[in-house]
Amino acid sequence: MTETHKDPFAAAASFTAGVYGTGLRPVRAERLAEAARRLLQAAGSEASEAAVVADHLVEANLRGHDSHGVGMLAMYMPAIAAGLLRPNRHATVIGRSGPFLAVGGDSGYGQVIAREATELAIEQARQDGLAVLSLRDSHHIGRVGSYGEQCSGAGMVMLAFVNVVTRPAVAPHDGTRPRLGTNPICIAVPATQATPALILDFATSAVAVGKCRVAMGKGQEMAPGLLLDQQGDPTRDPGVMFQDPSGALLPLGGHKGFGLALMCDVLAGALASAMPGTPSHQDSGRVMNNMFAIVFDPARGGNAQWAADLDELVAYVRDTPTAPGAEAIQMPGEPETRTRRQRLADGIPLDGATLAMLDSLGRERGLALGDLLA
Template sequence: MPIVTADRLTRIGVALLKAAGASDEEASAVANGCVAANLAGHDSHGVIAIPTYIDRIRCGHIVPGAKWEIVQESPTTAVIDGHWGFGFHVNAKAMALTIEKARSANLAACTVFRQSHVGRLATYPLMAAREGMIALATADSGRSPKHVAPFGGREARLGTNPIAIAVPSDLEAPFYLDMATSAVAAGKIQLAVARGESIPKGWIIDAEGRATTDPRDYRKGGALLPLGGSEGFKGSGLAAMVEVLCGLLTGLGFGVEPTGRHNDGCFMAVFNVAAFRPLADFRREVRDFAHYLKSTPPSEGSSGVFYPGELEYMREQQRRRDGIAIEDATWERFSALAAEFKLAAELDLA
């Protein structure tokens, strides 16, 4: 697999997306968001997705330059219609608006609908954490094709339905949670197929409801399993609640719409820490709490405790230094797109 610097990957992503019709602002939002996911070690949400986004532009499922519209608003809430624009771009603007509302009203929330894939969900709560606020975001895929079987079932009825929460602190690495309510993100199955790797038992079932370690079984009628293994009713229940917040509260609905158009619905809420206690005291205490968690002696076979977000930060430092490994299949798609757009020489992908 080629090893590529973050800056070069971003430049390639921006150029290919612009050639496919994205504006400078949209292409930058998507490419930077994808590369940030690679840097954090979440390759399933990284640049591997860019060719898929270009395919969706071509079939009309993503609309470059789509209008960003506030369809309902109060001092503390907003409902935003993305009109099928890039989720990275639409959702970031929605979070920025929610942060501004929370700055004046202390609490604010928004829903977003009719947008494409939003990428790594932590991106949006982290925007608020940098402004001294706590934020929560949840996302689902509306009536797009489903990926996750509810606990006890064999057919997909739920999305991977992630939850992300970020908190301001005095730590070097940001303190945040970003998790799917499925055993893994669907993109990790795609990544395993692209790399020719098997997957752990407990990630998916095949079309007959049997456990399998072959990621190709997923595309043959299989389904992801909910988070929790034998206690999967917990992940399944969390996923159902995310569906309510992001599918029903947004009006996207549930089930599967026949065209298969990807349609991320999001619910985001922001809380101004200063409305509850002095921000400096809170940031310091979050740092002390993280150090308290890490101070426990490690269990057998463990390298110790990492607070939420710490491992991603460590991976980012390493990958910024050493580069990012890109699957051969993804690199080949980049090369093919660059040739098609007559950018191969410019991007050194000939």
């Protein structure tokens, strides 16, 4: 593994709140997006690319996934300087065979590359009913649910498996040292007349590395059962993930999450991209993603009344007596939709460390972002 570049996780967690303090401050989504666009353009992105990446990051914040929001800029900026993230690249078709579509990203912004690759898969699925997408050589693609939403909005079903190629963060089940990435999975189903789109998007680790960064910025401990320290002992200190050597995240659901994480690396890494998360592909200064995805038209799936059957299933599951303290049974994607509505109205709550990071990155590039972040 290359050791010449600054660890991206450590870079993202190296900022302190400073004058912004330890509390949370709400920032309007449009102001935060404008600040991110200015930073991205100052770092070399064309205006169109800056808009796509900034909107993706802010959308993650709006949906409550602050681990994949504007805080990621602290990882992206050093990667650009080191030549590990290349602005203004686009998805390139590198192979087609029947339903199989292979797309390369040339280490470009994953938010652009994955969006374009997903659109190519949607176009093929519209024509042929099915696309099997292999996306390779892309920098961090961000919130994978975004591409599920892209497919569901086009009336398509998506099953996506992603591997994360950087320094390992997740211990195998019964292991004490990290060997795998947080390797997310997304399954998206389009909306019907009665049921909103179902968007299942989760990391196969018990928690994302970015959530440890957010907890550090807020001065909070993690919940029990999520982390191991450098000696392999349980800990609640999120800081262990940003030390050298680092601690480890535990897999989601023990052996089940470990199996899912491994299969993400098998499908997206070993089979689809020739970039599994092994030491020969790891670089301490970059975060690469590869994705194996199946995109298909549900109308061609053999059940013409799939929408009615889906509605019946969801209605049956919703009609479940709720546990004490719960208001209703929530479908995948509904908590994010509710959070988005709230944060659009009230602003996106950012911790002082994230605000200080944006301010510092702006000053390094001759930008004064204080008014936008106020």
